[in-house]
Amino acid sequence: MTTISHPMLSSSTIAGDKVVNREGENLGDIKDLMIDVDQGRVAYAVLEFGGFLGLGSKLFAVPLSAMEIDPENHRFIFDQDKESLQNAPGFDKDHWPNFSDRVWGSQVHSHYGVRPYWE
Secondary structure, eight states, X not given: OOOOOOOOOOHHHHTTOEEEOXXXXXXXXXXXXXXXXXXXXXXXXXXXXXXXXXXXXXEEEEEGGGEEEEGGGTEEEEOOOHHHHHTSOOBOTTOOOOTTOHHHHHHHHHHHTOOOTTO
16 A cells, blocks of 8 residues: 655744745745634635834735645745735734635635635
8 A cells, every 4th residue: 555645734833934936036934824723724824025024024815725835945935926925915913804704815815826725
């Protein structure tokens, strides 16, 4: 019997992981994971981009399906350039969106060109 290995990561090891695009540009790092308890899955990674020492940075809810895990380099690959990320819908640390709002979630998934995980 052949065993198929699937990557498994703990949330504590993902927090702080770098996110880069295909060109290797740093797009920030993972600040948190949003878990849809009813669906039993990670719905979004909260990406922090820009600023200096946390000042002036912007947060983004990125569907986990929009990124690839690069376990060898302990990072995620997100197929976006810095300019498009700067123009993406984001939020600040004091005003988080309602992650369970399916209308909002559909807009986020559409922006990144991935199918909503609940469909």
